Amino acid sequence: MPNQQPLKIAVLVSGNGSNLQVLIDQMLADALPIKLVGVISNKADAYALERVRLTNAQHHSAIQTAIIDRDNNGKKYSRVGFEQRALAVLGEWQPDLVVLAGFMRILTPLFIDGVSQTLNVPMINLHPSLLPAYKGVNTHQRVLQTGERFHGCSVHMVTSELDAGRVIAQAVTAITPHENAEQLQQRVHGLEYQLLPLVVNLFARRLVVWQSGTLINQSGLPMPLRLWLD
Numbered sequence: 001m002p003n004q005q006p007l008k009i010a011v012l013v014s015g016n017g018s019n020l021q022v023l024i025d026q027m028l029a030d031a032l033p034i035k036l037v038g039v040i041s042n043k044a045d046a047y048a049l050e051r052v053r054l055t056n057a058q059h060h061s062a063i064q065t066a067i068i069d070r071d072n073n074g075k076k077y078s079r080v081g082f083e084q085r086a087l088a089v090l091g092e093w094q095p096d097l098v099v100l101a102g103f104m105r106i107l108t109p110l111f112i113d114g115v116s117q118t119l120n121v122p123m124i125n126l127h128p129s130l131l132p133a134y135k136g137v138n139t140h141q142r143v144l145q146t147g148e149r150f151h152g153c154s155v156h157m158v159t160s161e162l163d164a165g166r167v168i169a170q171a172v173t174a175i176t177p178h179e180n181a182e183q184l185q186q187r188v189h190g191l192e193y194q195l196l197p198l199v200v201n202l203f204a205r206r207l208v209v210w211q212s213g214t215l216i217n218q219s220g221l222p223m224p225l226r227l228w229l230d
């Protein structure tokens with residue numbers, strides 16, 4: 001394979017950031033050809049920010065962070081205010097790919113079109129269900145209440161319709177008898193830690209590329225890619 005520049009990625013988070021940590025760990029281990037240019041959080045107290053701080057301190061890295069929570073007057077950013085600020089930050093960082101990993105704020109076309117048309121880069125989201133089933137929140141509880149036999153997670157393109165963009169890959173697992181929502185969530189987290197880096201790797205190795213606003217799959221793999229992970 002010809003030498004390629006590492007894929008510059010920006011990650012948006014709201015909370016714990018365990019999926020962000022997996023990307024950081026694989027980047028540091030040279031297992032993923034990416035450069036994490038920055039992390040945007042809409043929550044000042046997101047633990048994901050602490051993860052970046054620790055990484056920068058321990059590895060002499062310079063991953064940038066942008067906290068877009070409250071403005072200079074202590075007032076919570078409006079939806080539009082957040083999106084304008086986040087677009088400006090991404091404009092400075094110039095990522096090749098935007099990743100939503102535990103980002104818990106609904107985005108409007110202002111931001112979504114800003115990324116895909118103005119910045120002209122793809123944006124993906126990690127969602128804890130087998131889309132198109134179980135869009136939205138509380139997926140694990142709803143899956144159990146319905147009595148599903150299978151569950152999992154998806155990585156999909158972000159479009160203006162919530163959790164409805166093209167699915168790139170999914171990880172599937174069988175629900176085990178007597179499993180509760182918390183246990184299922186833990187197991188799905190384990191799947192996410194495998195699925196998200198795999199999809200980022202497809203982008204980083206240019207097996208999946210973004211051309212004129214369209215995703216082109218040149219990996220030779222079916223899309224959506226469905227993986228049975230246990």
Ligand code: GRF
Pocket residue numbers: 015016017018019020101102103126127128153189192
């Ligand atoms: C993940 O379960 C992801 O599917 C959902 O939010 C969770 C984020 O977890 N969108 P973390 O912040 O990466 O630990």
